[in-house]
Amino acid sequence: MKPPAMSEPLPTPITGSLRDGVHYYPVRVFYEDTDLTGVVYHANYLRWFERARSDLLDVLGVDQRAAMEAGEGHYAISDLSIRYAAPARLSDAVLVETRSNRIARSFVEMNQRATRDGDLLAEMDIRVAFVSPEGRPRRQPESWLAAFDTLSPLT
Numbered sequence: 001m002k003p004p005a006m007s008e009p010l011p012t013p014i015t016g017s018l019r020d021g022v023h024y025y026p027v028r029v030f031y032e033d034t035d036l037t038g039v040v041y042h043a044n045y046l047r048w049f050e051r052a053r054s055d056l057l058d059v060l061g062v063d064q065r066a067a068m069e070a071g072e073g074h075y076a077i078s079d080l081s082i083r084y085a086a087p088a089r090l091s092d093a094v095l096v097e098t099r100s101n102r103i104a105r106s107f108v109e110m111n112q113r114a115t116r117d118g119d120l121l122a123e124m125d126i127r128v129a130f131v132s133p134e135g136r137p138r139r140q141p142e143s144w145l146a147a148f149d150t151l152s153p154l155t
Contacts, residue, residue, distance in 0.1 A: 014026060014055075014056070015055055015059070016052060016055045016056065016059060016096075017059070018056075018059050018060070018150070018151075020062075020086055020152065021058040021099070021151050021152025022097055022098070022152055023052065023053065023055070023059060023097070023098040023099075023149070023151070024093070024095055024096070024097055025048075025052035025056075025096040025098070026054065026093065026094070026095055026096075027051075027094040027095070027096060028049050028091070028092070028093055028094070029088050029089060029090055029092040029093075029094060030089055030090075031090060031150060033088075033090075034089070034090050035055055038089050039087040039088070039089055040087060040088040040089065040121075041091075042084065045082065045084070045114055045121075045122045045124070046082070046124075048096055048114060049094075049096060049098075049112045049114070051122055052096040052098050052112060053110070053112070053126075053128070055097070056098050060144075060147035060148070060150065061143075061147055061149070062144050063071050067135055067141070068133075071133055072111065072132075072138075072141070073130055073131050073132045073133060073138045074130070074131065074133075075128045075129065075130055075131075076128070076129055076131050076135070077126060077128055077129075078127045078128070078129040079108065079126070079127040080123065080124055080125065080126040080127070081125050081126075082122060082123070082124040083122065083123050083124075084121070084122050085120045085121060085122060086103075086119060086120065086121050087121070088114065088116060088121050092116050093116065094114050094115070094116055094121065095114070095115050095116075095139060096104045096112060096113070096114050097112065097113045098110055098111070098151075099111050099112075099151060099152055099153065100111045100148060100151035100152070100153055101125065101153065102153075103145060103148045103149060103151075105106075105139045105140065105145070106129055106130050106135070106137040106138060106139055106140060107128060107129040107130065108127070108128050108140075109125065109126070109127045109128075110125070110126050110128070110149055110151075111124070111125050111126075112124045112126065128129065130144075134149065
């Protein structure tokens with residue numbers, strides 16, 4: 001059975017945008033994100049930050065899947081620190097901002113902030129290492145390093 005013809009295209013998945021060296025990724029708080037009090041469960045910020053970083057790589061043209069399938073390597077988190085400042089609640093519109101702290105040959109350090117109407121909810125500093133399929137640090141592809149150079153450092 002054929003689906004009915006539609007006059008407008010169907011929606012596509014959410015994507016973020018890169019503006020002035022900062023990646024912005026929108027998130028809406030759903031019921032599944034919250035605990036019994038309607039406050040976002042702390043681990044969900046990690047999920048949102050991960051989604052934002054994955055989207056950032058897509059926006060930058062970094063093809064992780066191709067690198068993994070070619071046996072070149074993949075990213076792995078080697079360190080992170082998160083601070084919670086205020087709770088997000090059911091139905092809030094949250095914006096995740098990602099900036100670079102440091103770009104090195106085998107890793108990238110980033111700062112990510114979740115905000116609501118400009119107010120800080122949570123902030124995370126993270127180091128993501130590029131590793132070989134065996135888990136050893138490896139130099140990132142040159143094109144990836146150049147792509148990361150388009151991010152603004154945290155000020």
